[in-house]
Amino acid sequence: MLIGADYYPEHWPRKRWPLDARLMRRAGLRVVRMAEFAWNRLEPREGRYDFAWLDEAMKHLGKCGIRVVLATPSAAPTAWQAAKWPDLLPVKADGSMWPFGIRRHYCPRHKGYRDACRRMADALGKHFGRNPQVLGWQIDNEFGGVDCSGACYCPRCVREWRAWLQQRYGTLEALNEAWGTAFWAQEYTAWDQVVAPAEPVTHQNPSLVLDWRRFSSEAFLEFQQVQADALRARVHGQWISTNFMGQYEDLDYDALAAPLDLAGWDNYPIWSPDPVDPALGHAITRGLKQKNFWVFERPSGPSGWNAMTGLPRPGQIRMWTWQSIGHGADAVLYFRWRACRFGAGQYWHGILGHDGDPGRRYDEVRRTAAEVARLSKILDGTGVRVPAALWHTYDGNWAVRFQPGWDKMRLWDEAKRYARALARRGVACDVVTPRADLRRYRLIICPHAVLLKPEHAESLRKFAAAGGTVVFTPRSGERTGSNIITGAPRPGLLRPLAGCRVTEYDMVSPEKPGQVEMAATGRLYDSFGWCDLLRSEGAKTVAAYAADFYEGTPAVTVNRIGRGRVYYVGVSAEAAFYDDLLEHLAEEVRIPRLEPLPPGVEVLERRGRAAGKTAARRILIIVNYSGEPRAANIGVKGRNLLARGTLGPTVELEPYGVRVLKV
Ligand code: GLA
Numbered sequence: 001m002l003i004g005a006d007y008y009p010e011h012w013p014r015k016r017w018p019l020d021a022r023l024m025r026r027a028g029l030r031v032v033r034m035a036e037f038a039w040n041r042l043e044p045r046e047g048r049y050d051f052a053w054l055d056e057a058m059k060h061l062g063k064c065g066i067r068v069v070l071a072t073p074s075a076a077p078t079a080w081q082a083a084k085w086p087d088l089l090p091v092k093a094d095g096s097m098w099p100f101g102i103r104r105h106y107c108p109r110h111k112g113y114r115d116a117c118r119r120m121a122d123a124l125g126k127h128f129g130r131n132p133q134v135l136g137w138q139i140d141n142e143f144g145g146v147d148c149s150g151a152c153y154c155p156r157c158v159r160e161w162r163a164w165l166q167q168r169y170g171t172l173e174a175l176n177e178a179w180g181t182a183f184w185a186q187e188y189t190a191w192d193q194v195v196a197p198a199e200p201v202t203h204q205n206p207s208l209v210l211d212w213r214r215f216s217s218e219a220f221l222e223f224q225q226v227q228a229d230a231l232r233a234r235v236h237g238q239w240i241s242t243n244f245m246g247q248y249e250d251l252d253y254d255a256l257a258a259p260l261d262l263a264g265w266d267n268y269p270i271w272s273p274d275p276v277d278p279a280l281g282h283a284i285t286r287g288l289k290q291k292n293f294w295v296f297e298r299p300s301g302p303s304g305w306n307a308m309t310g311l312p313r314p315g316q317i318r319m320w321t322w323q324s325i326g327h328g329a330d331a332v333l334y335f336r337w338r339a340c341r342f343g344a345g346q347y348w349h350g351i352l353g354h355d356g357d358p359g360r361r362y363d364e365v366r367r368t369a370a371e372v373a374r375l376s377k378i379l380d381g382t383g384v385r386v387p388a389a390l391w392h393t394y395d396g397n398w399a400v401r402f403q404p405g406w407d408k409m410r411l412w413d414e415a416k417r418y419a420r421a422l423a424r425r426g427v428a429c430d431v432v433t434p435r436a437d438l439r440r441y442r443l444i445i446c447p448h449a450v451l452l453k454p455e456h457a458e459s460l461r462k463f464a465a466a467g468g469t470v471v472f473t474p475r476s477g478e479r480t481g482s483n484i485i486t487g488a489p490r491p492g493l494l495r496p497l498a499g500c501r502v503t504e505y506d507m508v509s510p511e512k513p514g515q516v517e518m519a520a521t522g523r524l525y526d527s528f529g530w531c532d533l534l535r536s537e538g539a540k541t542v543a544a545y546a547a548d549f550y551e552g553t554p555a556v557t558v559n560r561i562g563r564g565r566v567y568y569v570g571v572s573a574e575a576a577f578y579d580d581l582l583e584h585l586a587e588e589v590r591i592p593r594l595e596p597l598p599p600g601v602e603v604l605e606r607r608g609r610a611a612g613k614t615a616a617r618r619i620l621i622i623v624n625y626s627g628e629p630r631a632a633n634i635g636v637k638g639r640n641l642l643a644r645g646t647l648g649p650t651v652e653l654e655p656y657g658v659r660v661l662k663v
Helices: 014-027 052-063 079-084 111-128 155-169 172-179 206-232 253-257 276-289 316-326 360-379 394-402 411-424 454-465 492-498 575-589
Strands: 002-006 031-034 067-071 134-138 239-241 264-266 293-297 329-334 388-391 429-432 443-446 469-472 500-508 514-518 524-536 540-545 554-561 564-569 601-608 617-624 630-633 638-640 650-653 658-662
Touching: 002 360, 014 052, 014 360, 031 052, 031 329, 052 067, 079 111, 111 206, 155 172, 155 206, 172 206, 206 239, 206 253, 206 394, 253 276, 253 394, 264 276, 276 293, 276 316, 276 411, 276 429, 316 329, 316 360, 316 601, 316 617, 316 658, 360 617, 388 411, 394 411, 411 429, 411 575, 443 454, 454 469, 454 492, 454 554, 454 564, 469 492, 469 575, 492 500, 492 554, 492 564, 500 554, 514 575, 524 540, 524 554, 524 575, 540 575, 564 575, 601 630, 617 650, 650 658
Parallel strands: 002 031, 002 329, 031 067, 067 134, 134 239, 264 293, 293 329, 388 429, 388 443, 443 469, 469 564
Antiparallel strands: 500 524, 514 524, 514 540, 540 554, 554 564, 601 617, 617 658, 630 650, 638 658
16 A cells, blocks of 8 residues: 655755655655656757656655656657657647647657657666666556547548548448448548548537547557557566546547556546545546556645635545545555646645645645555455446447437436445445456446447346346447447347337436336336336336326336346436335345445445455445535444444544444
């Protein structure tokens, strides 16, 4: 278990560095991440690498027992690079260029820059790849990012786009067929007639828009791979990772994570009053490798660009840290060690303010790091094993975003409706893609699986046949991989699995909701969104619409498949509906669960065996994400690891309180 910070020695005079290292040691920080925006200092003139300053900073850190994660600096090309390659800057959909200096200002397909990145990764790997102080590597910084949209529309990209399509489809006939270009006279008779979609994408061919997103995402995959290969050839015993952004959805994180050793993310819970947001980000990151991960950034002060959030309240930094550990983080690094005096990030405060003097936030970090260090022995080697997973594909999510169907349909929102209900019962879930090993789960929920390949349907069928429970939600099985509607009766490929047919669908606003009634209890719930009207073809009705002209029509069905079950939940609804549905499901799926937890309280669990021991350790981490006192029934008693004595089954928590128990 490591606590650390993001450190930018290049922003401060050298004479400050030894003091920084000593203050870090006093705070209990054991790792820093460095250099992700320091290309200008690492190669001040073309071909003249200078790593001496980094050696010097690392020497001071090393004296204080602080390890290092090094980043490749490709997220911010230098001024000399931008001047050397006028075509380096990425181009927006409207044809204008992103300016120099915003960061991420590079076209990921620029050959010269890719080569420069390869050489930089090679040089860094050569210099630091055997240094035991270096634990691992972060490639680039927040691929895609918020500054540029994750796609470049320059003439080179458009040329390569056509070659990519040629490769993918072989012939224009195949492309015309796959994209349905019969619509609006779009049939292409030469490859160079195909253009990149303009923004906004409304009214453009949905198949073209989806393939363009795939193509744009692949550019970053290749860009990352160039650096990963260069580092791999040089480093010994050091991992390679990158910092993802949780619910960010412009790039295929699944593909990006596959060649990495470790997943990591930047977690900014300061934006969200609802713990389900950071919880989902953690679940996404954990699901990418189905194992523990790192938090590379985490706010530690008022944050924002030109306008800021408020201060983290006393206890909040500590609570966020434990929340991450509870979700499977093996390291948490605070952004940033010290607030910078200049540049666009001036208001992104750190553990220290601009003046560099330790204050309240430093003290809280110090206390947190001390308690994490104290419990490291018991936490090291434990992981998060959850019974449930949310299953999705990135391209399926893109298809939903371009054409939500119901204007507020968002895949992550639907995912959160289920995740929130599970969390209320003390059950966490992973977020996974088809690449994941599904055998470790008992329940798989597929939010808006609009774009489904036959092999996906088959693996979910197998999962159910072997005794698992699968839940599909509105609009499932609607499209083919090239984003055209299958034309088969809905839910298409899933019809035999779900044992029902969608006859029609309605769009209902949450402001004027409809109603569904649970068959077993007669309970009514407000319902809204894309509402699939179902007709059973063997499935049993779980809930039916209770309003409008389709009153009595099934809204939720369940079908037996082998030893398991497949639910089709054709509607979105108020929170109580998911609570009750999951209550019912949990029983079937034999998921142990708690009494409903009060709002903001999460009960998280890490378990595992210590080396040489047979009994598994079970550590419960209970956090109160809210600013109000809470009492939660956690169903068990355990040894209080943060203080003396035992705790439970009722646990009282102060605002932003944390309890850690061994049960
Ligand atoms: C991101 C980036 C950091 C910094 C923080 C806060 O997570 O990775 O470089 O900009 O946001 O702005």
